[in-house]
Amino acid sequence: MRGCSSGWRMNLPIQVIEMKHIIPDSPAAALRLLLLVIMTCFVLPALLPLHSLNAQMGVDSSMDWENGILRVTVSRTVDDRGYNLPAALYSAELEIERRLPDILFRELLNVQVDSWNSLEDTLRNEPELISFIENLSATAEHVSVRPDPSVPVLHSSYALELYPRLSGELVRHGNSFPMNEVLQWQPGSDYSGIVIYAGRELPVHGEQRSAALEPALFPVIYDENMRVVADKNRLDPEYASRWGVAAYTRGFDESEHRERIGDNPYRIIATSLFGITPSDPLIPPADADVLLYSENNRRLLREGRILIIY
Numbered sequence: 001m002r003g004c005s006s007g008w009r010m011n012l013p014i015q016v017i018e019m020k021h022i023i024p025d026s027p028a029a030a031l032r033l034l035l036l037v038i039m040t041c042f043v044l045p046a047l048l049p050l051h052s053l054n055a056q057m058g059v060d061s062s063m064d065w066e067n068g069i070l071r072v073t074v075s076r077t078v079d080d081r082g083y084n085l086p087a088a089l090y091s092a093e094l095e096i097e098r099r100l101p102d103i104l105f106r107e108l109l110n111v112q113v114d115s116w117n118s119l120e121d122t123l124r125n126e127p128e129l130i131s132f133i134e135n136l137s138a139t140a141e142h143v144s145v146r147p148d149p150s151v152p153v154l155h156s157s158y159a160l161e162l163y164p165r166l167s168g169e170l171v172r173h174g175n176s177f178p179m180n181e182v183l184q185w186q187p188g189s190d191y192s193g194i195v196i197y198a199g200r201e202l203p204v205h206g207e208q209r210s211a212a213l214e215p216a217l218f219p220v221i222y223d224e225n226m227r228v229v230a231d232k233n234r235l236d237p238e239y240a241s242r243w244g245v246a247a248y249t250r251g252f253d254e255s256e257h258r259e260r261i262g263d264n265p266y267r268i269i270a271t272s273l274f275g276i277t278p279s280d281p282l283i284p285p286a287d288a289d290v291l292l293y294s295e296n297n298r299r300l301l302r303e304g305r306i307l308i309i310y
Contacts, residue, residue, distance in 0.1 A: 054181035057099070057273025061107040065215040065248040066256075068163040072107050072140070078152040082198065089147055092154040104137035104160060111162065112216040113170065114232075122170070132169055139165065167217055168241035170232075176302055177233045182293040193305040194261025195254070196221070196246075198270035200279045205274040205282060213270075213310040215248045216279035221306070223269060223288035230301040239303045246306040252306065261307050266290065266297070280309065 056077035064071050076092040078085070078108045109120035123129055140160040147154050201210040205226075218232040218240070232240050247257050254261065270281035300306075 006091065009191055031250055052146040056094070059103055059107065061110075063111060063215070066250065068161060068243070070104075070107060070111065070142060070160040070162060071143075071157070072104060072160070073155055073157045074103060076154045076156070077219060078147070078154050088152075089154055093145060093156060094155045096154070100140070100158070101134065101137045104140055104158070105133060108133055108137065108160070108166075111242075112214060112277055112279060114216050115220065115277050115279040116219045118277075121164075129169065136165055136169075138161070139147035151178070162217065163243050164241045167244050169178060171237050171240045173233055173237055176236050179226055179234055179298045179301060180229070180292055181298070182289045184289075184293070186289045186293035188266070188290040188294070188297075190294055191300065193257075193260060193307065194291065194297075194300055195261060195265045195267045195307045195309065196270055196281050196283065197309045198273070199250075199309050202270060202278075202281075204271045204278050205272050211273060211278040213273055213308070214277050214279050215308070215310065216277065217244050219245050219308070220274075220280045221245070222274060222282045223285045225285055226274075226282075227285070229283065229288045229291060230304070230306065234302065235304050236302050243304055245304050246308045248308050250310065252309065257307050260305050262305070266309070288307050 058075045059072065060075070061070065061072040063069075074096045075099055076096050078088045078092045082133075109118065110121070111119045113119055113122050114206055117125075119133070123133065134250060137160070140158040143157040143159050145156045160220065165200060198213045203209075203210050204211050220231040221229040228234065231244060237247060243260070249257065266287075268283045268287045270283055272282045274280040291301060
């Protein structure tokens with residue numbers, strides 16, 4: 001395909017590489033194919049060299065899963081050779097602001113949507129979301145701007161909340177899928193939420209390795225027999241949009257999550273993980289039965305009242 005760099009062509013979805021074999025069966029399909037080609041050939045490749053376009057600018061980002069926030073700090077070298085340092089700082093800040101939408105777009109591509117797809121993967125499959133992500137980038141909160149006294153560098157920090165705007169855009173179902181109900185009586189009671197402990201390396205199901213759980217917007221919770229206990233499509237769409245399948249925390253202080261899991265959560269220890277990116281915890285079948293037997297506990301699953309300690 002002309003217009004695509006060779007490095008990108010190696011990773012293109014098969015339907016793009018072999019597009020000569022595709023005959024769109026409707027105007028909508030043709031438009032979707034065109035968007036996919038534009039996305040793969042022009043939009044994403046244009047963003048890849050973003051950091052190298054200006055050696056005076058650097059970007060550091062991290063995903064704060066406990067709060068559902070993408071945090072980005074842009075650093076710009078300040079030309080302090082002149083006598084007007086305030087003007088140089090102001091100029092550096094203006095350049096950061098000018099480049100910010102592209103920077104945030106790029107960093108958003110790395111957000112893990114589920115155990116199989118990053119946001120970049122999702123945009124490859126759904127290029128019509130590009131304009132939404134561009135608009136989402138414009139909603140980042142400017143947290144701080146500060147010069148570094150030791151070196152002539154300006155640091156500008158931003159925070160971009162992913163719930164409910166991004167999560168809501170990725171929820172497409174109007175009615176939740178039915179739960180895998182358990183009819184046989186199970187011990188236990190009605191709980192206020194669910195806590196899953198996965199705070200150590202665990203075996204990865206189907207692979208000869210162990211890994212630490214990696215959070216995602218929409219993890220799937222399975223039992224050890226690969227029965228789905230909770231996922232995005234089984235959640236009430238209102239709750240899936242509001243806060244995703246599960247909350248995350250690194251510590252054992254659950255006080256910040258009381259609204260979600262209440263005072264009497266059911267506690268489970270994950271036994272393994274699943275996925276290309278190991279985001280999906282597997283739990284013992286007996287614990288899954290307890291959750292899927294009671295209507296109250298199934299409601300907890302449908303509302304995503306789950307906290308994962310990782």
